[in-house]
Amino acid sequence: xxxxxxxxxxxxxxxxYSQEYMGMRLGISQTAHGKIERSGREISSERLANxxxxxxxxxxxxxxFAYDAIDQDSLRATQSLSDQDRxxxxxxxxxxxxxIITLMDxxxxx
Numbered sequence: 088x089x090x091x092x093x094x095x096x097x098x099x100x101x102x103x104y105s106q107e108y109m110g111m112r113l114g115i116s117q118t119a120h121g122k123i124e125r126s127g128r129e130i131s132s133e134r135l136a137n138x139x140x141x142x143x144x145x146x147x148x149x150x151x152f153a154y155d156a157i158d159q160d161s162l163r164a165t166q167s168l169s170d171q172d173r174x175x176x177x178x179x180x181x182x183x184x185x186x187i188i189t190l191m192d193x194x195x196x197x
Contacts, residue, residue, distance in 0.1 A: 091135070094152040096124040098142045111179075112141045 089097065099109055110120040113134070123130060123138075130138070132146075139149045 089152070091130055091150065092124040092126055094149060095138055095142070098144070098149065098152060099124075102142065104141075109138070109141060111176075113137055 099106070105117075106120045106124070107117040110117045113120060123134070135149070136146055139146045142149065144152075
């Protein structure tokens with residue numbers, strides 16, 4: 088029987104979402120999200136609801152997830168990002184790349 092963290096991991100991987108992506112959407116680090124997936128600890132109901140929403144399913148659907156009984160068509164249908172989400176992430180990536188360049192320039196100047 089899969090733990091809640093293992094279920095999150097399986098659905099996340101099926102959707103081709105990275106732990107970094109999940110962390111970004113949840114406002115936590117990739118490491119923190121990885122701990123959620125690996126940990127046997129309880130996940131708060133609020134965090135679980137947020138994870139389920141990102142994965143495109145209800146909390147009960149996530150908690151009752153069985154990998155062999157997955158409705159692959161419904162998961163694939165929600166797999167792609169909306170245009171608005173895609174633009175938001177592209178902008179975030181661009182801003183972070185600019186910050187990296189600025190910080191690298193500062194380091195070289197020291």
